Amino acid sequence: MWFNIRLGGTSKLFRPLLMRGASLPGPKSEKMARLYGARISLEYVEDVPKQDEPPASLAKSLACLPDEPQSTENQQATSFMEQKRLIELRIKKRVKAQYHNDKFYELMDTVVANKYTLSDCYDLVRLTSHIELTSEKDQICFSTMAEQLEKGEFDVAANTVTMRAKGDKMQFLVLPNLKLRVVQESLRVVLEVVFRPHFSKLSHGCRNGRGHRSALRYVKKKIHSSDWWFTVSMNKEADIGILSKLTSFMEERIQDTKLFQFIRQIFDAGALNLVFGVFPKGHGLPQEGVLSPILMNIYLNAFDKEVFRISLRYEALGLGRGLQHSNLRGWFRRQMNDSEAFEGVKLNVCRYMDEVLVFVSGSKDVATSFKFEMTNFLRDSLHLTEAENQMDPVAADDNCLQFLGMTVQVRTSEGEAVRAVHKLKDKVRLFASQKQEIWNSLTLRLGKKWLAYGLRRLKESEIKQLGLSTPILDHISRFRKPGMKTDHWFKELLKLWMQDVNAKKELDVEAILSKYITEPGLPQELKDSFYNFIKQANEYVSSESAATLALLKSSKTETNPSQKVLRMKxxxxxxxxxxxxxxxxxxxxxxxxxxxxxxxxxxxxxxxxxxxxxxxxxxxxxxxxxxxxxxxxxxxxxxxxxxxxxxxxxxxxxxxxxxxxxxxxxxxxxxxxxxxxxxxxxxxxxxxxxxxxxxxxxxxxxxxxxxxxxxxxxxxxxxxxxxxxxxxxxxxxxxxxxxxxxxxxxxxxxxxxxxxxxxxxxxxxxxxxxxxxxxxxxxxxx
Incomplete structure (x- = not known):
């Protein structure tokens, strides 16, 4: 039985019970339980006299039933994620403590080269490897590692393994061992704490809440008001120039020379494999490395900002669809002479790591200009080469692009009547194909019986007691050479017959038996009826009738407007x-x-x-x-x-x-x-x-x-x-x-x-x- 407890001066007696995870009922107590984040139950309080209460209804009793416990595997997977969050939260507090005057200082000495941070990152590596933290650990001295990192004595090359391709010494791969992997994990967490709040909303991939499905939802939402689309393909392997550019981007928020020098050491050792567009990203392969996703997002964040600046400039030139009038946009239009060309412009960009999908609402000239500015920025500012990609209209159903490893296609939604017509066509096509299969199977069966009958007649003609001597048998017996067996003779006859009918142009034996043996012996009325039915069915399926065109037009009216629907295949x-x-x-x-x-x-x-x-x-x-x-x-x-x-x-x-x-x-x-x-x-x-x-x-x-x-x-x-x-x-x-x-x-x-x-x-x-x-x-x- 539940009762209310007034949390006044005596509430301090029950506060330890609240903190122990007990359950507290009642409207006022529920508010206090939310404040303390805990619950109180009767097992922690003294018994009280029972009070007369009305019997509870069946619905209320069923509503109070306890939830079924989750499976052990689900609880284990959830606990892994919760433990990762708690560990990253501890490291985040250490990073935030180094924030002064809009910058982060001495992250390498105070956070990365910290034995507690290295121990936490070792636990992160174990959780990523799906290992419980209570299990036996490796013998690693984190104090010694922290001292080596602080003094700059940590040998990166000595903590790597070089893998070479069999038979090709030019192809090699440098992979980190456990110690270097722990240090890379600490660098990843530190860089994410610093730069993740400043990433653009159009970037997805390896980010909490902005992953594969969020990118798809964004594309599906923005596809309805788009007229043109294209993809941007990057192709570049990180070199010294890109690494220097990346360091300049990180220096805007971090002032730590030792941190950048250590990242340069990892790059020089070959353990930092930052590749744009050469290998597909997001497959968890060793060539990516744990630092590649965060460094790629930091480097391409400049591209996101440039896209936002270009889109803002284009959209501010006209009222367009979905844009409201403002004095600022009016002033922009008065300053530009070609404002009419950009009226109704809307730009939407979705970037998943190094894969970029762009939607443009407006004329083709505007889309071409926007693509030209984007590719110039990638080539001139970020030193990334961009492959030539075709720009297609979004309204065309036959155009498709590749994004996130799948085929992306846009189709027009149809009304109920149009879908009913297409459904009827599918039924007609299926019915016609079934009749064609039945026709082919029956004619093939008759052709095989004809072959068996001919072979049997030839064998019977060799038996003199039967006295089978017909003009046909006498005629074909002239093609039989002396000593030739019956089966061999029959094959020679079939070979001559196939040469006579020019059977090489046919696809298989089944078509020969059906077309040249069975069908010539069938009644002409039966053949004409069947082929006329197949012809009428194919014409109905392949052609759009006037009724279908009328239904398509009616579906695009104001009462039932057609919409662009994104199809992923x-x-x-x-x-x-x-x-x-x-x-x-x-x-x-x-x-x-x-x-x-x-x-x-x-x-x-x-x-x-x-x-x-x-x-x-x-x-x-x-x-x-x-x-x-x-x-x-x-x-x-x-x-x-x-x-x-x-x-x-x-x-x-x-x-x-x-x-x-x-x-x-x-x-x-x-x-x-x-x-x-x-x-x-x-x-x-x-x-x-x-x-x-x-x-x-x-x-x-x-x-x-x-x-x-x-x-x-x-x-x-x-x-x-x-x-x-x-x-x-x-x-x-x-x-x-x-x-x-x-x-x-x-x-x-x-x-x-x-x-x-x-x-x-x-x-x-x-x-x-x-x-x-x-x-x-x-x-x-x-």
Whole structure:
């Protein structure tokens, strides 16, 4: 039973109870509970006499039922995010303490070279590696690291590992070890605290609350009032000039020479891989590095400001759509002579890392001028080369662009009547195709029977007791050579007949049997009726009737205006190529077993396929062709997983389906498991690499080193590694990269690299909880 407690002079007695997480009822007590952030329950107070109360209604009783507890995995994922926020909050307070006179001072000595900051960043690295903080830690002396950083004695080159491509010494990759990764994590957090509040609203990617989905929502919102669109493709690898320009941008808010010198040391050592537009971003691959996203946002923030300045100048020249009259805009129009050319101009830009999508509402000349100014700024001020991209009208349904690894297309929304007409056309097309299939199957069946009848007659003619001697048999017997068997004779006859009818121009044998054998023997009225039906159906489907045109015009009236709708499509052709490249399907498109997974554990095999399902549902859940993606989940992934397990145990697929029915049931749908993987956009800034990491291919590799015992190669993990795995590079794509569920590109230096992983982190890598950034490559060489 609940009762109210007056929080007056005696409320101090209950204040400790409030702080202990108890529950306090009542309207006044609820206000106080919100102030103290806690609740009080009856178990912490003395018993009181019961009072007469009316019986509670059924609805009120059901409303008071406790909520069902969340799953352990969801609570664990949430706790990881909460712990990351708390750690970054502690570092943020240290950074804010160095803010004086509109600048941050001595961040390297007071924040980065701080043993508490390094310890916190080590915990961040472990949380990124999906390791609990209560587990065993590595033997790292943070006091010594802090002293080395403060004195400038920290050797960056000694804390890196150089990976070279097999057979090509020119291609190499420099990766940080655990100590340098901790220092890079501290630099990332410090730079985010300083610069994240000053980023423009048009920038997305690796930011809390402004990730992949927020970019899509922004584009869908601004597409309705746009007339022209184009993309901006950057292509440049960071050099000394870009690094100097980046340092000048950071000097506007930070005054710390040692910090910039240390970043320069990381760059000189090759451990800072800042690339614009060459490799696709956001896939959690080692070539990105943990510093690349924040440094790219800092560098391109100048581009965001320039775009805002240009758009403000263009939009202020006219009233335009959605713009209100003001004295300031009127003054701008009076100062410019060509104000009429810019009337109704509206510019919208969405930047996701180094991918830029621009919408322009206005004339083509205005859009061309705006694109020219943007590309000039990229080339002259930021020293970034821009590829030539075509500018297309937004209203055209056949024009499409690539953005965020998917195909973006604009279509016009249709009314109910127009959709009904198109639905009727689809039904007519389907009905006609069904009749065509029935016609082809029946004619093919008759043609095969004709072949069997002819062969049987030839064989019967050789039996003298039957006395079968007809003019036709006597005529064709002249083509039979002495000693030729019946089957060989029959093949020679068919060869002569095919040469006579010129059968080489046909596609296959089925078309020959239907067209040259069965159809000539059918009644002419039947053939004319069927082909007339097919002709009428094709004409109806391919042509727009007058009624449809009238409905289209009526849908664009004021009562039912047409709108531009953004359509996102998953790259189905690229996905199919990736499925073939990774061995999930055959060349004909049929599911098969994945040979590289046969030797792994059952849970790891299922996690590999389940990780692909997670990625597809996370990236393509809002695409137009998502139904086809779900069909691939059901027809390809589930069957390929069953056949992989069947190849492992050498049993039939039906036996595997029965044995693993409970586990395999989550592969086609996986609704109950989406909550863990499909994190909100608020978490993207805390999930560097793992947010968009692609599924990689690992094969079990046996390596015997009797004198050494290896731990798991994941940073921060001290569990023993009982198995070695070989990383296979399946794709080496250049920008722009498509999202296929698999990694878009891996540096060739990592091809066939052996890594030791514990079972827990193999499943985490497959499911997308960690990325390849968390793996210490080259540990076997040390």
């Amino acid at each position: 998953a790259p189905v052709s690229k996905i199919k190529k990736s499925l073939l490249r990774y061995g999930i399907v055959t060349a004909e498109g049929y599911p098969r077993h994945v040979s590289t997974l046969v030797l792994q554990d059952d849970d790891q095999i299922i996690s590999w396929f389940l990780g692909l399902v997670y990625r597809w549902r996370k990236w393509y859940s809002e695409t137009e062709n998502y139904d086809y993606i779900k069909l691939l989940m059901t027809e390809c992934l589930r069957k390929s997983c069953s056949r992989t397990l069947g190849a492992k145990y050498q049993v039939a697929e039906e036996v595997i389906e029965k044995r693993f029915d409970a586990t395999l049931s989550c592969i086609p749908m996986a609704e109950d498991l989406d909550a863990e993987m499909c994190l909100d956009g608020l978490e993207e800034g805390l999930c560097y690499g793992a947010w968009n990491s692609g599924l990689c291919s690992l094969s079990l590799s046996r390596v015997r080193v009797p004198t050494r015992s290896f731990s798991c190669f994941v940073m921060g993990c001290t569990s023993p590694s009982r198995s070695m795995y070989t990383l296979h590079v399946k794709e080496r794509q250049r920008f722009p990269g498509w999202k296929t569920g698999f990694v878009s590109s891996i540096h060739p230096a990592l091809h066939r690299e052996r890594i030791g992983l514990c079972n827990r982190h193999v499943e985490a890598l497959y499911l997308g909880k960690i990325s390849l950034q968390s793996v210490q490559f080259g540990a076997l060489r040390r």
